[in-house]
Amino acid sequence: MGCINNITGTTKLTGLLGSPVAHSKSPLMHNESFRLLDLDYVYLCFDVPEDNLEVAYEGLKKLNVAGFNCTMPDKTRMSQLVDELSPAASLIGAVNTVVNNNGIFVGHNTDGIGYISSLKEKGHSIIDRKMTLLGAGGAASSIMVQAALDGAREIDVFSIKDRFWEKAEKMIDGINAKTNCKVNLIEMNSDERLGASIAESDILCNATTVGMAPKVDGCLIKDSSMLREGLIVSDIIYNPLETKLYKMAQEAGCSVFNGLYMLLYQGAEAFKLWTGQEMPVETIKQKYFDN
Numbered sequence: 029m030g031c032i033n034n035i036t037g038t039t040k041l042t043g044l045l046g047s048p049v050a051h052s053k054s055p056l057m058h059n060e061s062f063r064l065l066d067l068d069y070v071y072l073c074f075d076v077p078e079d080n081l082e083v084a085y086e087g088l089k090k091l092n093v094a095g096f097n098c099t100m101p102d103k104t105r106m107s108q109l110v111d112e113l114s115p116a117a118s119l120i121g122a123v124n125t126v127v128n129n130n131g132i133f134v135g136h137n138t139d140g141i142g143y144i145s146s147l148k149e150k151g152h153s154i155i156d157r158k159m160t161l162l163g164a165g166g167a168a169s170s171i172m173v174q175a176a177l178d179g180a181r182e183i184d185v186f187s188i189k190d191r192f193w194e195k196a197e198k199m200i201d202g203i204n205a206k207t208n209c210k211v212n213l214i215e216m217n218s219d220e221r222l223g224a225s226i227a228e229s230d231i232l233c234n235a236t237t238v239g240m241a242p243k244v245d246g247c248l249i250k251d252s253s254m255l256r257e258g259l260i261v262s263d264i265i266y267n268p269l270e271t272k273l274y275k276m277a278q279e280a281g282c283s284v285f286n287g288l289y290m291l292l293y294q295g296a297e298a299f300k301l302w303t304g305q306e307m308p309v310e311t312i313k314q315k316y317f318d319n
Contacts, residue, residue, distance in 0.1 A: 046099030103166030122166030140174025142294025168235035257281030
């Protein structure tokens, strides 16, 4: 399907950096929103693995683009490249939206807003809830920070001891000092410990890439008995729409949702940052997300 926007000599460029990106719905929703609001912008996808990110970023700066999104695996590295960080992005240590502010490239993070909005879309609240969060990378960090700011009672963060661990420790210290939420960082090396956390939690969220295409057989929950009716289970992956965890949760009678609405709402926030206008969310939802 070709782009329906009219490209002119003044068209402003936005887009998505990440790898993989070919599956993304972002070009559809942004380009249609630009068309609906008669804005002279276009949104493209660029497959940029992390080791090429700095070169790509410098190129986009030289081209004076209006801004862009970052997805996995580029979010953490981008936070180290931009000229400035918003308060949320600074706390999270990851960037998913960059805005060209008169030549100053400012990194924002709208992922957490997207997640909380998608939780509300399903009729749930984060207030006074306990969450088990799988992962401590860029997306997990944004969810963790926003959940704490919005009133979560406690969050157990399970992660392997990878390159994100030390950063997560520092960020969690900051969250515990600045919010009323108690956040615990736990090494993901015990199914028994993970099961105990899920049993005490209202919400389970997978914020890792485990289960994402093409490795769709991956799942961090090894035993379906960890899941129960009434548990809210979210997987921020949306390719495939139903991951192995998603299907397990459905079968267990959980309230379950994927990352599609998180994508929609984080995109709406980015759209507003670039254009100063509200994305026509209901129209975009009906056209690209509810069929």
